[in-house]
Amino acid sequence: MQGFDRRRFLKTIGVSTVTVGLATATGALKSVSADEVDWFQNVNRVKDPLNKTPKEEGHAPVVQWPINIKNGEPFNMDIQIGETLHPMTAGHYIQWIEVYNGIELISRIEFSPLCPQARVTVPMVVKESATLRIMARCNLHGIWETVRKVSV
């Protein structure tokens, strides 16, 4: 016989802390799965860079910049969402990308599903070594963040 599954039991009786109701346009409540709740309750990040999940591979921002960045000189930072580009369709797309230097917002790019690719080039400048944070929001899978240090 199968052992006691507390999570399944709580879901069955409707007391689960992972079951929530979302108000729809008509005011009705809609249940969502634990996975859906998790995507939108946290900022998602790659947990193990050597063993990425498919969701991590498809959503974590991938960032590149020149090798030699000089103090105070502009450079271009190339960003794409996902190792293989995230889809851009009416039902599933990247809504925006934000770039921060520490906690300062440097750039925000918004997309509609009509944009063909979740990819941008952002002009940057740093005056000292910095921690850059790149965030992106998928309409189905929440906010994803990549953090990189840049040295000048």
Ligand SMILES: [Fe+2]
């Ligand atoms: Fe997605």
